Amino acid sequence: MDRLFFIKLFIIYFNIPKRNMDDDIECKINNVLVFITCWGVGLMKRVDIVYEKLKKMAQKGAVSTIELAESLNLNRANVSSDLNKLWKAELVRKTDTRPVLYLPFENEQILTGEKKTYLDKFVKDNRSLSTxxxxxxxxLLYPPKGMHSLILGKTGVGKTMFAGMxxxxxxxxxxxxxxxPFITFNCADYSNNPQxxxxxxxxxxxGAYTGADFDRIGLIEKANGGILFLDEVHRLPVEGQEMFFTFMDKGIFRRLGETEMERKxxxxxxxxxxxxxxSSLLRTFTRRIPMIIRIPALSERSAEERFELIKNFFKRQSILLKKKISVSSNAVRSFLSYNCTNNIGQLESDIKLACAKVYADFICHRRDNMAVKNCDLPEHVREALLNAREHREKWASLIGINNNYIIFCPNTKKEDVEVEDGADNIYEMIENKVNDLIENGVSDEEIEKTMEKDIRSYFTRYLNGVDESGNKYNNIIDPDIVKLVDEVLKYSETKLNRIFSQKVYLGMALHVSNTVKRIKMGRRIINPHLNKVRIKYKEAFNVALACTNIIERKTELVLPIDEAGFLTMFFVLDEEESNMKNDTVGVIVIAHGDSVATSMVDVANKLLGVEYAVAINASLDxxxxxILSKVREHIKQSDRKKGYIFLVDMGSLLTFGEVIEKEIGIPVKTVDFVCTPFVIEAARKAMLGYTLDEIYDDIMKITHFDTNTEKSRFARKKQMLAIVTACLTGEGSAVAIKSLLDHHVRIDKELVEIIPLNIVGKVDIEKRIRKISEMKKVVCIVSPFNIRSKIPQFNLSDVLNLRAIDDIQYLVDIEVTYLKLGDNLKYHIKNVDSQELIFDIKKCIATIEKKLRINLDSGNLIGIILHISCMVDRLLSNELRVEYKEKDKYISDKKELFFLIRGSLKTIEKKYKMKIYADEVCYIMNFFDCEKQ
Structure with missing residues (x-):
């Protein structure tokens, strides 16, 4: 047969007039070949024909559906359907243009010169992220070094993942x-500590500050040559944003404490x-970030994309568990349509939870396979099926009508799928390690020595991990195993005369669950550390042997003696950890009252599941x-070499740390405020092995003055402070000034209100400000002319050019500090009204500041107010006054400062009918002396 025969056959078959043959000869030849191929082979599907034709036509460029359909003389709708099948099979690429163009992937790089990158692969299944x-x-490609960018999106949309890509x-x-490098920095961690x-x-x-004993590089230096990712950048304080201006503009910076050297x-x-x-970032900051990238929420993405995400997440779990996972159509429909408020992160978490539940049933032989059904899903996911009518069309197009299950196999290709590492398995670890040692000719004795450290290390990590996140196992462990472990531990507690911690309960439950599973699968349990455990921990080992009998009786399985060695480790390590407390920081709570300290410590210890923090009640009589003797006695008994952190409330208790440190030589840090959350945090971090400095620094970062941790009582009241903006040109201008202040001044809007006023005349504005002052404390006034008032005023032009911003910020910080201190000290000052006392202290401090021509920063202000408040209350309680070492020399060296402060304190002495001794004046001098330096 030759080409002419095919042409004639084609003409006869399709009844084409002869006169048209010459006009369409090339097209007819191609179609003849298609016809003959189908006729001769008989098995070639239309989609294969479309794909082969596309590959030939794509040699000259991307092809549209209509071009391909006309070339093949096929129905356009059929060709479109076939092209979409090829696209889903990852054989072709389609563009986002109109009309849509198609190109085989194998031709893509040759024709377009474009390399198929990770982002290209990603966007294929995430079309809404194409922009x-x-x-x-x-x-990233912008010359010469790329441009800075800002990623916007709700929680859980995948901003960190996108930055990584x-x-x-x-x-x-x-x-x-x-x-x-790719360095991630969460700005929220340091939002309230600019230094x-x-x-x-x-x-x-x-030497930049006390404790800076060596040079330390920052994250910018670590990220040199790479990318620094600032997560939650809206939590970066104004100071932090400003620090980046110079760096982003010039690429230069200085380490903290450097004055001359510039680094690049x-x-x-x-x-x-x-x-x-x-609203959350300075415009001067956003101006330096020209590229704003928005990641859409899951609700804004197409059903096709969500379907790809669901498949991808199930595929990951299949690979992780090394099991085939079947997911029912109804389960997929639920995942496609439920209200996933926390976006992609929640979607993946819900899928993991469903797989974990099914896996637990599977390994406990309650199921024959890993089949995820709708009944296995969390209730909030299952509810999506109630809206079947609304989603039926979408479900049909993606899943089909007759499909019962979608199957995910671990041996399928893993491209573009990141597999999370599963938890270590003690049996697999031992098996692999022992085999390696045997292959290398290591003797049995050496194997035992080597494995002792590894097994101990494994169980230590195992227990600590459960302690942090063990509650999740309650959802995936067989309830019968949970009951069994409960019985085992109650028996062990009786025999060993001990109470085990919650983490032993959770850790052993998971361990026994894995043990039962392994035995049922016919796999061996080997403990190369067995002989040493049996000899070294004889009593615990005998109890563990009895426990294996209990497990055998309940499960009807036979456990090897090796398993008793593993159970012994749970008993031993829990006891050793209790004895290792001397290697951690001690937490002591000292508070005035008969049971104040005890109440807080009891709550903290119960929540942590261990008696760790210690309470010392400072009875008022x-x-x-x-009280100090009690503290000494406890410290001598407990003898913690890493030191102690004291959480105290007020008065002479503040000095205990210094006394103990000098007497006993053990480091002590004192937090001059105590509440239950602080006790919990201090004890938790101490138990985890944090250093004394780390615990102290972390506690100080979350003091009760931090508006991001616990809102004070004032935050729930009406606003108490105000800034007044006034303009002659109408209220609109005043509102514009308000907007400027909102943007440049850090304000807690629950405490401070900016009030815009339109000025009709001086008399009018003064009257209106007096009226506002009756309801709120006016911090300052912004006005184009002077107003008769003692309230601080700022000229409109100084605000517009931002010269006055720092001064306004200082006034706001000061007033907010006074406001919060009055509320917080109310329950700690016993002898006087705290609000009135702070008002008097405020006037006293203002007098000293004026005479010294200084302005205290908010940190020192808080410190001195607390100190003077507690001092007054302590002296009124007739407590022993605190001596100031080398008082006479200090007064002689700072005579002028001494008499200035002593004179300013006379008003407080007179009003509260008390005597402020020279020692107390010296302590107060320290605050102002440091400020002057």
């Missing part, structure tokens, strides 16, 4: 080296926020020396 991907590419893309495109933030980001020079770093900044950047 974000193109923006990311543009930002940007880093990978930059490596793929050789914009950065393969080992270029700590500065040191974290920019590093510290030795080549770092691309990617930031992310869940907030509106216009006890002298300070008696």
């Amino acid at each position: 974000a991907v193109e923006q990311a590419k543009a930002a 940007m880093h990978m893309y930059a490596i793929e495109m050789k914009k950065i080296e393969e080992d270029a 700590l933030l500065t040191s974290q980001l920019f590093g510290v020079k030795k 770093a080549n770092v691309l900044i990617i930031s992310a926020t869940t907030e509106n950047p216009e 006890l002298a300070p020396q008696s």
Whole structure:
């Protein structure tokens, strides 16, 4: 047969007039070949024909559906359907243009010159992120070094993941080296401590502050040559944003404490926020970030994309568990349509939870396979099926009508899927390690020695991990195993005369669950550490042997003696951990009253599940020396080498730490405020092995003055402070000034209100301000002319050019500090009204500041108010006064300061009918002396 025969056959078959043959000869030849192929082979599907034709036509460029349909003389709808099948099978790529163009992946790089990168693969199944991907590419490829970018999106949309992909893309495109760092920094961790933030980001020079004993590089230096990702950038304080201005503009910075040396770093900044950047970030900051990338919420993404995410997450679990997972159509429909408020993160978490539940049933032989059904899903997911009518069309197009299950197998291709590492398994670890040692000719004795450390290390990590997140196992462990472990531990507690911690209960439940599973699968249990355990921990081992008998009786399985060695480790390590407390920081709570300290410590210890923190009640009828003796006695008995953290409420208790440190030589840090959350946090971190300095620093970061932790009682009241903005040109201008202040001054809007006023005349505005003052404390006034008032005033032009912003911020910080202190001290000052006392202290401090020509920062202000308040209350209680060492020399050296402060305190002495001794004046002098220096 030759080509002419095919042409004639084609003409006869399709009844084409002869006169048209010459006009369409090439098209007819191609169609003849298609016809003959189908006729001769008989098995070739239409979709295969479409794919082969596309590959040939794509040699000259991307092809549209209509071009392909006309070329094949096929129905356009059928060709479109086939192309979509090819696209879902990852054989072709389609563009986002109109009309849509198609291109086989194998031709893509040759024809377009474009490399198929990780971002390209990602966007294929995430079409709604195509704009974000193109923006990311543009930002990273922008010459010469890329441009900084800001990622916007709600919690859980995948901002951190997207930033990580940007880093990978930059490596793929050789914009950065393969080992270029990707450093993540969560701004929320340091939002209220600008100095700590500065040191974290920019590093510290030795001697910059007390405790800076060596040079330390910051994250910017660590990220040199790579990318620094600032997560939750809206929590970065104004100071932090300003610090980046110079760096982003010039690429230079200084470590904290450096004054002369300038350092350089080549770092691309990617930031992310869940907030509106216009309201939460300085415009001077956002101006330096030209590329704004928005990641849509899950609810804004197409059903097709959500379906791909669901499949991807189930595929990950299949690979992780090394099991085939069947997911019912109804379960998929639920995941497709339920209200997933926390976006992709919640979707993946709910899928993991469903798989974990099914896996637990499977390994306990309550199921024959890993089949996820709708009844296995959390209730809030299952509820989506109630809206079947609304989603039926979407479900049919994605899942089909007759499909019962979607199958995910672990041996399928793993491209584009990141597999999470599962938890270590003691049996697998032992098996692999022992086999390796045997293969290397290691003797049995050496194997036992080597494995002793590994097994102990495994159980220590195992128990600590359960202690942190063990509650999740309650959802996946067989209830019968839970009851069995409960019986085993009650028996063991009786025999060993001990009470086991919650983490032993949870850890053993998971361990026994794995043991039962392993035995049922016919796999061996080997404990190379058995002989040493049996000899070293004889009593615990005998109890563990009896426990294996209980397990055998309940499960009808035979456990090897090796398992008793593993159970012994739970008993031993829990006891040893109790004895290791001397290697951790001690937490002592000292508070005035008969049971104040005890109440807080009891709550903390019960929540933590261990008796760790210690309470010492400072009864009001006890002298300070008696309370101090109690503290000494406890410390001598417990003897913690890593030191102690004292949480105290007021008065002479503040000095106990210094006394103990000098007498006994053990380091002590004192937190001058105590509440239950602080006790819990201090004890928790001490138990985990944090150093004394780390615990102290972390506690001080979450003091009761921190508006981000616990709102004070004032925060629930009406606003108590006000800033008045006044303009002659109408209220609209005053509102504009209000907006400017909102943007540049840090304000707790539950405490401070900015009130815009339209000025009709001086008399009018003065009257209106007096009326506002009756309801609120007016912090300052912004006005184009002077108003008769003692309230601080700022000229309109100074505010507009931002010269007055720092001064306004200082006034706001001071007033807010006074406001909160009065509320917080109310329950700690026993002898006088705390609000009235603070008002008097405020006037006293203002007098001293004026005479010294200084302004205390908010940190020192808090310290001195607390000190003077507690001092007054202590002296009124006739407690022993605290001596100031080398008092006479200090007064002689600072005579002028001494008499200035002593004179200013006369008003407090007179009003509260008390004597403030020279020692007390010296302590107060320290605050102002440091400020002057």
